Amino acid sequence: MPLGEKAGFEKSQSRYCGVETEFNDDIPQLLNFNLSTGSFDFVVAPLMNPTYRPSLLEKDGVLPFAASDLVLSPSQWSSHVVGKLSSWIDLDSEDEALRIDSETTLKQEIAWANHLSVQACILPPPKGASCANYARCVNQILQGLNNMQLWLRIPLVKTDDDAMDANSTSFIDSWELWNSFRLLCEHHGQLSIALDILSSLPSVNSLGRWFGETVAAAIINTDSFLTNGRGYPCLSKRHQKLITGFFNHSIQIVISGKPAHSIPRPSSDLAANNFDNNGESPQRHPLRPYLDYVGFLFQRMDPLPEQERFELGYRDFLQSPLQPLMDNLEAQTYETFERDSMKYIQYQRAISKALLDRVPDDKASATTVLMVVGAGRGPLVRASLQAAEETGRKLKIYAVEKNPNAVVTLHSLVKLEGWEDIVTIISCDMRFWDAPEKADILVSELLGSFGDNELSPECLDGAQRFLKQDGISIPSSYTSFIQPLTAAKLYNDVKSHKDLVHFETAYVVKMHNIARLTPSQPVFTFTHPDYSTKKSNQRYKRLQFEIPSDTGSAMVHGFAGYFDAELYKDVHLGIEPSIATPNMFSWFAIFFPLRTPVCVKSGSPLEVHFWRCCGSSKVWYEWCVASPNASAIHNSNGRSYWVGL
Ligand SMILES: C[S@@+](CC[C@H](N)C(=O)[O-])C[C@H]1O[C@@H](n2cnc3c(N)ncnc32)[C@H](O)[C@@H]1O
Numbered sequence: 001m002p003l004g005e006k007a008g009f010e011k012s013q014s015r016y017c018g019v020e021t022e023f024n025d026d027i028p029q030l031l032n033f034n035l036s037t038g039s040f041d042f043v044v045a046p047l048m049n050p051t052y053r054p055s056l057l058e059k060d061g062v063l064p065f066a067a068s069d070l071v072l073s074p075s076q077w078s079s080h081v082v083g084k085l086s087s088w089i090d091l092d093s094e095d096e097a098l099r100i101d102s103e104t105t106l107k108q109e110i111a112w113a114n115h116l117s118v119q120a121c122i123l124p125p126p127k128g129a130s131c132a133n134y135a136r137c138v139n140q141i142l143q144g145l146n147n148m149q150l151w152l153r154i155p156l157v158k159t160d161d162d163a164m165d166a167n168s169t170s171f172i173d174s175w176e177l178w179n180s181f182r183l184l185c186e187h188h189g190q191l192s193i194a195l196d197i198l199s200s201l202p203s204v205n206s207l208g209r210w211f212g213e214t215v216a217a218a219i220i221n222t223d224s225f226l227t228n229g230r231g232y233p234c235l236s237k238r239h240q241k242l243i244t245g246f247f248n249h250s251i252q253i254v255i256s257g258k259p260a261h262s263i264p265r266p267s268s269d270l271a272a273n274n275f276d277n278n279g280e281s282p283q284r285h286p287l288r289p290y291l292d293y294v295g296f297l298f299q300r301m302d303p304l305p306e307q308e309r310f311e312l313g314y315r316d317f318l319q320s321p322l323q324p325l326m327d328n329l330e331a332q333t334y335e336t337f338e339r340d341s342m343k344y345i346q347y348q349r350a351i352s353k354a355l356l357d358r359v360p361d362d363k364a365s366a367t368t369v370l371m372v373v374g375a376g377r378g379p380l381v382r383a384s385l386q387a388a389e390e391t392g393r394k395l396k397i398y399a400v401e402k403n404p405n406a407v408v409t410l411h412s413l414v415k416l417e418g419w420e421d422i423v424t425i426i427s428c429d430m431r432f433w434d435a436p437e438k439a440d441i442l443v444s445e446l447l448g449s450f451g452d453n454e455l456s457p458e459c460l461d462g463a464q465r466f467l468k469q470d471g472i473s474i475p476s477s478y479t480s481f482i483q484p485l486t487a488a489k490l491y492n493d494v495k496s497h498k499d500l501v502h503f504e505t506a507y508v509v510k511m512h513n514i515a516r517l518t519p520s521q522p523v524f525t526f527t528h529p530d531y532s533t534k535k536s537n538q539r540y541k542r543l544q545f546e547i548p549s550d551t552g553s554a555m556v557h558g559f560a561g562y563f564d565a566e567l568y569k570d571v572h573l574g575i576e577p578s579i580a581t582p583n584m585f586s587w588f589a590i591f592f593p594l595r596t597p598v599c600v601k602s603g604s605p606l607e608v609h610f611w612r613c614c615g616s617s618k619v620w621y622e623w624c625v626a627s628p629n630a631s632a633i634h635n636s637n638g639r640s641y642w643v644g645l
Pocket residue numbers: 324325328329337338373374375376377378379380400401402403406428429430431445446447459
């Protein structure tokens with residue numbers, strides 16, 4: 001039984017909770033107890049007797065696996081059992097016999113789990129800081145594995161008992177352990193993490209890193225629970241927030257450990273007189289109160305807002321950015337834009353302010369020439385007319401659009417609304433239009449997720465010819481931003497294409513399983529109109545980021561890109577997270593991947609370079625990291641990704 005199918009979550013978004021068990025060679029009985037009596041959804045169970053050692057096995061001995069594959073159906077194995085590998089396995093031990101036994105057992109257990117078609121196996125945590133031999137063996141296995149996932153168990157906070165003296169407790173950053181292991185396994189897509197959660201938690205920034213990593217499960221030990229006033233288990237506020245974060249990121253929860261609370265028996269049980277033949281109470285699962293509490297935390301979560309629910313399918317899904325200059329947008333794309341009322345409200349506010357500034361009250365009857373360049377199917381024409389009505393100003397509008405299909409819609413809109421006397425439709429590329437008169441106000445929305453990446457600067461350079469010297473451009477400027485990210489899922493998706501081109505492409509993506517490692521920084525700004533004599537749309541920026549000191553080291557898989565546009569004076573529009581326009585959904589962020597992720601230590605600078613390059617037929621970005629290690633320059637000469645002029 002899932003923790004619940006909540007309103008506001010897709011069915012596929014229901015959350016499941018498992019339980020970690022001891023070895024039991026009667027698997028059907030184990031499932032019956034934990035799933036039927038306990039209401040857990042799956043068990044994390046050893047598949048082999050933990051006392052088994054290959055070197056102690058007699059020649060004709062039978063391997064001590066948990067029963068036969070036939071005791072469960074393949075679908076039961078795959079949906080109800082996660083295999084747990086023997087915890088004594090230590091492939092980096094000084095003791096050679098133990099090392100060899102460990103390797104043999106690891107291979108046997110995974111082969112057996114693979115045969116059973118369980119979805120995942122949990123690998124025991126590396127025993128020390130050195131895990132090269134363990135990783136080598138796992139890496140070999142990963143090369144030949146079917147669809148099964150391997151979850152490396154990592155304690156969220158690792159206490160190094162060896163390094164501890166009477167007066168000090170030293171914490172090892174367990175992220176480093178994970179990082180070494182996955183680097184040795186070349187970021188293999190079937191290797192993810194099972195995080196062990198105990199009572200102490202690291203800093204918020206240190207925790208945040210894990211949301212950009214491939215965490216598949218969080219194993220919550222009963223020791224991490226506190227006791228509420230009625231004697232029942234509950235969690236600290238920080239733990240509650242963490243568990244909610246796990247739910248939000250589709251991380252499975254597993255309850256582990258011995259019951260640490262003695263819970264008063266509910267009177268309803270006694271009243272029902274529900275005793276078995278021996279006069280004893282029926283079996284109750286000792287960990288059920290912990291499951292109930294986790295279920296309560298899930299049920300208590302706010303449902304997702306409608307727009308977020310609509311966008312669930314886009315989470316962490318890489319899309320190629322639009323090329324609205326080179327290609328003609330389709331009706332469906334316009335339709336999506338047009339549903340975003342917040343964008344048009346902001347434009348209407350900006351146009352109203354500009355009209356009031358430009359036309360004083362005593363000249364309100366004078367006509368203002370307003371041109372919507374890149375009018376699409378007309379929503380900015382409508383916003384302009386509404387601004388005129390709101391301010392009592394008079395407009396003459398030119399709607400310029402190069403997409404002939406959108407022009408058809410524009411004509412029917414003008415006719416339908418009776419705007420024939422006010423609006424003139426021009427079917428033309430704004431860069432080449434010979435305007436019959438000059439505009440007081442030029443309104444455009446040619447912005448991409450990274451501001452200038454849909455070539456707004458180049459288009460508006462052309463349109464600037466027909467703006468009066470003192471005319472107003474809405475937007476008056478826009479700035480792009482970048483932010484270093486841990487984004488293991490996005491990185492693995494790019495890597496799965498196995499070519500250079502995908503690593504040198506920017507993607508539009510609804511970012512979800514990511515960790516934003518520092519505040520973003522501005523990259524390129526464009527201002528309109530721009531009458532400077534040495535005007536160029538080429539740009540170059542060197543940026544220096546610093547990971548906060550309480551984060552620990554972190555992996556940078558690439559950069560999130562955003563924009564913020566100043567439409568007119570204080571009216572802005574954008575997606576930079578700290579100043580994003582609320583309730584606006586026309587733009588997802590953009591992702592610039594790195595071919596080789598860079599590990600950055602907190603406190604040491606991450607130096608990044610970004611270029612906007614312009615050729616005769618295309619515009620493209622190049623990017624690189626210069627410190628702590630130099631990366632290759634990505635997308636040299638726009639060889640992999642460019643925007644056509
Ligand atoms: C992002 S859409 C915006 C459409 C509409 N203004 C809106 O806000 O919903 C940009 C529009 O500009 C048009 N466009 C792009 N470059 C253009 C150019 N150089 N000349 C004319 N139209 C252009 C595209 O065809 C597209 O319809």
